Amino acid sequence: MDTIPSYRQRLPHWLNLWMPLFIxxxxxxxxxxxxxxxxxxYREYGLIENLTVAFLAAAIVLFLRSLRRADGLVHRAWLVLLAAGAFVFLGEEISWGQHYFNWVTPEEWKEMNRQGETNLHNIKGGVEYFFTKVARxxxxxxxxxxxxxxxxxxxxxxxxxxxxxxxxxxxPSLGGALTALLSATIRLPNSIAHQFGKVDCLPPFLGEDIxxxxxxxxxxFILLYALTQFRITRRLPAAGTS
Incomplete structure (x- = not known):
């Protein structure tokens, strides 16, 4: 049995070092x-957007695959919660499939949704505030x-x-620290540029699409955490075995 706790689990360098630097x-x-x-x-077909989708989809798979060998009931409930959260994040990111299947947004939904899409995080008012401020x-x-x-x-x-x-x-594994740091600081250039009215001078995705x-x-980061959970649980006995 692996006795290395989650925070010391090693992660592949291509994913926890080179991927965040490439992004x-x-x-x-x-x-x-x-x-x-x-x-x-079209913006939603770009690499950054689709990397987000791929990361979340992979994380959901890893969370679910970790369930069989979860370290007790609390751990199993935690993994289910994380998988559900990643699923909602993924669904909202692709407007629950609209970005790929291009269905027409119903008129009543268009009136409520700031971008006229079939998602929740752009619904005007408290729902948008919850997703964009509280949750994110x-x-x-x-x-x-x-x-x-x-x-x-x-x-x-x-x-x-x-x-x-x-x-x-x-x-989470300390191997995800670089990704965590970048997620926390990536808005800084944009915020500084806003102070000087120079946002248009920033490269794509560091300007208005930050x-x-x-x-x-x-x-x-969610994917790295899912991988950490998977690596821990695959070395634990399956539920119902000694």
Whole structure:
């Protein structure tokens, strides 16, 4: 049985190091006219948006595959909650399929939805506030605390936990710290540019579409956490076995 707690689980470098760096560099690649293959592309078909979708879809699969060997009832409930949350995030990101199947938004929904799409996070009023402020900013705060501060504190203390305890599996791997940091700071250039009225000078996805970058990093962090959970649970006995 693997006795390495979640915060010390190793993650593949291509995913926890090179992927977040590539996402960071990608807007600058698009700023070169000869390399901007997305200039005539509908925004929702772009790479950043579809990476977000791919990360969330993979995370859902990993959360569900982790259920069979979950470390007790609380862990199993946690995995179900995470899978459900990632499913809602994914559904909202693609407007529950509208971005791919191009169905027509009903007129009554168009009146309620700020972008005329079949999703909840653009519904005017309290629903939009919940998704864009409470849920997204809450997730952002969780990535900072759970993805950076707590794992660093635990590593400094050389904390060790045994299987069967909450602290053994609940914390994200410290390997996701770069993604957590970028998700928390990616808006800074945009905020500074706004102060000087220079947002139009920023590369694609660092200007008015900065929200897509933040969502992509949040989705990647969720995937890294899902992978951490999968790596822990696959080394535990299956439910009902000794």
């Amino acid at each position: 960071l560099v990608y807007p600058f690649i698009l700023s070169v006219p000869s390399l901007n293959w997305e200039k005539d592309l 900013e809450g997730l952002s705060l969780a990535t900072i605390i759970g993805g950076i501060l707590v794992p660093l504190h635990l590593r400094r203390k050389k904390a060790d936990f045994t299987p069967g305890t909450l602290w053994f599996w609940v914390w 929200g897509e970058m933040k969502e992509c990093y949040l989705a990647l």
